Amino acid sequence: MVSKNTPIIIIGAGAFGLSTALHLVRSGYSNITVFEKDDQIPPVYSAANDLNKIVRAEYEDQFYTDLAIEAVQAWKTPLFAPHFHQTGFLHCVSGNAPDKAKDTLKRFQDASNNHPYLKPHVVPLNGKHDIRQLFWQCNGQVPGWKGYMNRFDGYAHSANALAAVHRETQASGVRFFLGEHGTISRIVYKDGKCTGVRTKSGKFHAAELVIVAAGAAAAKLVPEVGSQVVAKSWSIAHVHLTDEETSALRGIPVTYARDLGFFFEPDPKTNLLKLCPMGGGYINTDTKTGVSHAPESLETSAFMPHEDELRVRRLLAHTLPKLANRPLVRKSLCWFADTKDSDFIIDYVPNTASSVVLLSGDSGHGFKMFPIVGDWVRVLLEAPDKKQAIARWRWKESNAKEEKENWGGDVSWRLGESRELKDILPGKTKL
Numbered sequence: 001m002v003s004k005n006t007p008i009i010i011i012g013a014g015a016f017g018l019s020t021a022l023h024l025v026r027s028g029y030s031n032i033t034v035f036e037k038d039d040q041i042p043p044v045y046s047a048a049n050d051l052n053k054i055v056r057a058e059y060e061d062q063f064y065t066d067l068a069i070e071a072v073q074a075w076k077t078p079l080f081a082p083h084f085h086q087t088g089f090l091h092c093v094s095g096n097a098p099d100k101a102k103d104t105l106k107r108f109q110d111a112s113n114n115h116p117y118l119k120p121h122v123v124p125l126n127g128k129h130d131i132r133q134l135f136w137q138c139n140g141q142v143p144g145w146k147g148y149m150n151r152f153d154g155y156a157h158s159a160n161a162l163a164a165v166h167r168e169t170q171a172s173g174v175r176f177f178l179g180e181h182g183t184i185s186r187i188v189y190k191d192g193k194c195t196g197v198r199t200k201s202g203k204f205h206a207a208e209l210v211i212v213a214a215g216a217a218a219a220k221l222v223p224e225v226g227s228q229v230v231a232k233s234w235s236i237a238h239v240h241l242t243d244e245e246t247s248a249l250r251g252i253p254v255t256y257a258r259d260l261g262f263f264f265e266p267d268p269k270t271n272l273l274k275l276c277p278m279g280g281g282y283i284n285t286d287t288k289t290g291v292s293h294a295p296e297s298l299e300t301s302a303f304m305p306h307e308d309e310l311r312v313r314r315l316l317a318h319t320l321p322k323l324a325n326r327p328l329v330r331k332s333l334c335w336f337a338d339t340k341d342s343d344f345i346i347d348y349v350p351n352t353a354s355s356v357v358l359l360s361g362d363s364g365h366g367f368k369m370f371p372i373v374g375d376w377v378r379v380l381l382e383a384p385d386k387k388q389a390i391a392r393w394r395w396k397e398s399n400a401k402e403e404k405e406n407w408g409g410d411v412s413w414r415l416g417e418s419r420e421l422k423d424i425l426p427g428k429t430k431l
């Protein structure tokens, strides 16, 4: 058990780190310091520093469905409610979708229909007529689209939610170090136990417990994690609308064709409609170690691969054809921490005498859990046997050389194979 006045350091003020700070401070932990390498929160390096993220409750796996339902309840509490929009989730495949996408969709639909809590919110969709009943602005032909709408789901304004939790935790006494003073260059150990962290600016900060919530950068601070965590990215881009266009699309559901990608209702402040093609994602493997890391500079990631652009334009042509040929702005690859089985990792790092916790492996589906993820860390810290009770969230030994190369291909809910960043950088692709 960790006592309430233990000096605790959290590395990373993204979704998992901020949620942990919130739950720990709310539970009476009184000596918490958060280190973040960006000089602002929401940090530009956080995968959650984004206009929006899907909050959908249904998973193929009931374990996560139940957690997501709990998270949606928490999204409706005062701190989180201003950032949650229950617009519904229109989840389909287009007529040309490969079988893998159709099979995955069917499993999601079955999961929604078979869950007593979700079932009343689910409406089957079979083609244009059904879709327009729920999304009247959709004036494309939606060729062959089939699937369902789940009205229980929606999205969260993720950057604003991060900012709100930052304000709340700071007001509750959590200390924050940002920028050069907040960038952790390494965790410091003595006799197999962590004694604190050293920042890029050279300063040592003592702590009895360090929680690493560094997202895609986990393997840089905890190299022992090996290929358990793979830095992976998906691309996003936006269409800049007029005030009238934004207003006309107010309240549309999150619209997802598994084979083409998804978009959200436009953001009323910026008039940006965000698009994400998903797919198998992009990795950046160090050939010496077999471990993928996010590139150091954000500029390297400031583009959308050509194949992704074609997919999101097709998505718009099917649904909102007026927008299909508009310029795409604010393009980027967004990096997250992937695991082979899409399970999170919330556990003590072995051989650290329970002085370092790794909180990672969000696998691209972690933001919806933002209001509750920190509580899972509290439960681990308060476990009398210092063991992660949930087996699937435990540390797993790994050997990069023995791992299969294509993780993305193994995960049922991702379509397509992972590709190396070096092969898709602008100028490298064969158009």
Ligand SMILES: Cc1cc2nc3c(=O)[nH]c(=O)nc-3n(C[C@H](O)[C@H](O)[C@H](O)COP(=O)(O)OP(=O)(O)OC[C@H]3O[C@@H](n4cnc5c(N)ncnc54)[C@H](O)[C@@H]3O)c2cc1C
Binding pocket: 011, 012, 013, 014, 015, 016, 017, 035, 036, 037, 038, 043, 044, 045, 046, 047, 048, 049, 052, 053, 054, 055, 182, 183, 184, 185, 213, 214, 215, 216, 217, 221, 233, 234, 235, 236, 276, 334, 335, 336, 337, 359, 360, 361, 362, 363, 364, 365, 366, 367, 368, 369
């Ligand atoms: C394109 C895309 C779409 C997504 N869509 C969804 C979705 O629809 N629904 C959903 O639920 N989830 C979604 N996700 C996943 C979601 O964004 C992540 O699950 C979530 O952001 C993970 O939180 P995290 O705290 O682990 O990492 P992050 O939010 O990335 O935060 C990590 C933080 O650690 C900091 N850091 C790293 N190294 C250091 C260091 N050395 N010193 C100090 N600070 C450091 C970084 O600057 C960063 O702020 C998506 C992800 C991507 C990439």
